[in-house]
Amino acid sequence: MRDIFVLAEHRRGELRDITIEMLTKGRELAECCGVPLTAVLLGHGVDRFAEKLASYADTVVLIDHPQLENFNSETYQAALSPLLEDRQPFLTLIGHTAFGIDVAPRLSAQSNIPLATDCIDIRCEDDRVFAVRQIYGGKLNAEVSYENAPQYLATIRPASFPVREYGLKGEIVRTDCPALKTPEREFLEYVEAPAGEVDITQADVIVAVGRGIKEKETLPLVEELAKSLGGVLACSRPIVDAGWLPKDRQVGSSGKTVKPKLYVAIGISGAFQHITGMKGSDTIVAINKDPNAPVFNEADYGIVGDLFKVLPTLKEKIAELKSG
């Protein structure tokens, strides 16, 4: 019987959400295909995660080794390859995260397992696996098939699958770690992003700008709008890359995750990396000139229009309402 494997992801003492998302989906796939689900947990002193994983998986393979304490693509791959060689799971899921995409291609190349990355959906039909991924910044979906192979590998985009509990009690199997060479890459430390003057995660109202504002000179106008609503200015990644706002204002997967009462997205197309940082907001308003911008799928209210026209009139109306 050939299982579905899910690689657990953890960092600095916390199990990351993607793990549970993959396990939920993994459980569903396993039941559909009538195969066991196995969670793989690599690390050092991470036993406390095993129980949670066992509530989803039939088996938790726990490999504990000092050299696995900090994530390292070489050591992780060196531990996984023999395991996969030995157990031959037909499908292995890894998170499409900074860690996941650091190890999955290496694992794929070394163990010769075909890999599809950043999958937002995955399904098994008989012995074949099909995945769905997004291309062109989310404007199109691509259905991907794997050529017949003994095993398949996929990285899964975070927040693609809802989570639920299964309350199972899988078996936790402590497994020996294969001999690990000293990796060529040495992990030194983590560094926190420096705290800025404003903590946008604490704001009730956030007005965020993206590439659509075109010029740095538009920022003061947007900041005024933010202030008039009692909120703060934030942005998507390209604005930080261009040096128009500091990193602490960035909302998105490589920035901050925010859940304000009101999130106004101005000139933001809605690429996944940004959406993931704000989709938990109570009310989302989007202003974008492209009616097909993915952001409108996330927003509660939308204005398809030229922000350079709308912002000044919006500012006016708010001022009128406040004084009137």
Add this chain to the structure above:
Amino acid sequence: MEIVVCMKRVPETGDAEIAVDSTGRDIVRDRLTYDINESDNYALEEAVLLKEKFGGTVTLVSMGPPETDETLRMGLAKGGDVAVRLWDHRFARSDGHATAFVLAKAIREMEFDLVLTGCIATDDGRTQVGVTIAALLGIPHATYVMKVDIEDGIATVQSELEGGLIAVNRMKTPALFTIQTGINEPRYPSLISIKKATAKEIRTLTLDDLGLEASSAGEEGSKTKIVKLTPPPVGKRAEILEGAPEVVSARLTEIFKEKGMI
């Protein structure tokens, strides 16, 4: 310091409307403009900055059809010294692994201290090729690199993780880094460097030149294939406010008031 930069020529689709073509497996390309993949541009700039600091040469490598020469030429104008284009019609429709396989085959013949690639291609978004090349070349790698420091053959790099957290890693060169946007400020090539770029070499290598079997490249060599392209399913659609700026602004202001924001 010898640096190899992997570049991809991609269509500019940010503002453009994209339509699926008649095969159902690709997009309609005739109205699209092309440019260097955004994070590759940052990788190129990083390579040129390192060259300016340490001396050496920057070699650009790209797998692509003849039109790619224009992008490579611009790369030479921005500071690349030599360019190599890998192309064969049999390379078409390569998946991430097949692409990396071909690139690695070419790079293996080169002298290099570093290989720099962009962290993600804006067309297929695979985020896969760089790390695969490193694995095939047997060199250490780091991804989403935001800072590169090199001293005496040892590279210390900062990789960006989620939430702005940074992981610092150290390794000996030769090594491969996938470069994140924002690491530097890519330059415009001056008129003189554009002129100089004409004299620089763009070598072309085919499947045979690389000594590859057709079965290891392109669609034949790809173990994942695109079956079809579809527009994404419409999620929760926003309630679109209609009308002139005054009208929608008034309505939106009401909504803000209803939600207690004013």
Add this chain to the structure above:
Amino acid sequence: MDFDLTQDQRLVQEMVRKFAVNELEPVASEIDKTGEFPWSNIKKMAELGLLGVIVPEEYGGAGLDFLSLAIVIEEISKVCASTGVIVAVNNSLAAYPILAFGDVKQRQKYLPVLARAEQIGAIGLTEPNAGSDVAGLESTAVVDGDYYRLNGTKRFITNGVEAGVYVIFAYTDKTKGHKGLSAFIVDGDTPGFSRGDHEDLMGLRATGNCELIFEDAKVPKENLLGEEGQGFKIGMHTLDVSRIDIGAQSVGIAQGALEASVKYAKERTAFGKPIAQFQLIQAMVAEMATQIEAARFLVYHAAYLKDKQVPRFSKEASMAKWFAAEACLNAVRKAVQVHGGYGYTKDYPVERYYRDAKCMEIYEGTTEIQKIVIARSLLKD
């Protein structure tokens, strides 16, 4: 006949296009409003070699051809006509005559300075009482020991306020008619030279336009450009070259107007659909596009002739300049029309294009003068 740009020219076009959109466009509207001379634009452009496109590399320039210069000016003017003309003047009205007629010392002294924009250049031909009528110029230059004493006033001088190197035309011998006109290189700190107030123009407002006043200004003898009496020839030859650039500027403004119109027409709805679907709008866009295309080819052809070093190309340069100005004026008028009421406000860039465009048929030789140049070349025996 090869209608394609060379690879170099295509790369130049791509680079300048991106640069213009990212760096020049964001401030274009502001400098038009304030009239501020765009030094930050100029510094950035100088680093890329744009202020000395046709200055040879040995003098610190990029050493490119005149077609490349036309492309540069078109792409810049598409987003900012003021910046476009500053670049055009620096290259073809200040640097070019020094390159073509200056002696080695003059070239070595002034060309690197202009190419690197350490100083900006300007040309002083037009006077309060003489625009088209070059024979009617009143400025005089009289030998006085090691100097020429320069007297007179120049009006409507682009770059006048901020320039440090001027090419000035004055009569050394009025009795010889136009053969008595001479050209001089005048430094900005010349004793007896002063600048008048910044002109309040309809358009091209960020070009530091002003009067130049010479009151017994002491211009060193070695600053005579070419020989005494060569001034008319220098002036006419320089204008042949600069007319290509102003033609390019017209094409750029027109192209900007066209692209703005296309964008607006696709977004703006009326009667239930985008106005781009209405035939009268389509007709306007078609007319604009075709005239711009024709104008561009005339400009490119004139540049090509200059690059080929054909001895006479005045006719082609004048055709290009005049036709491109017409195409530009038609385009901006239609562009404002496509935008309707919004085109009449300062919220959209087309009203700036409209104001900038009018100058195209006036300066560098009015449309009327261009027609005379063309006609003469055909009707003279």
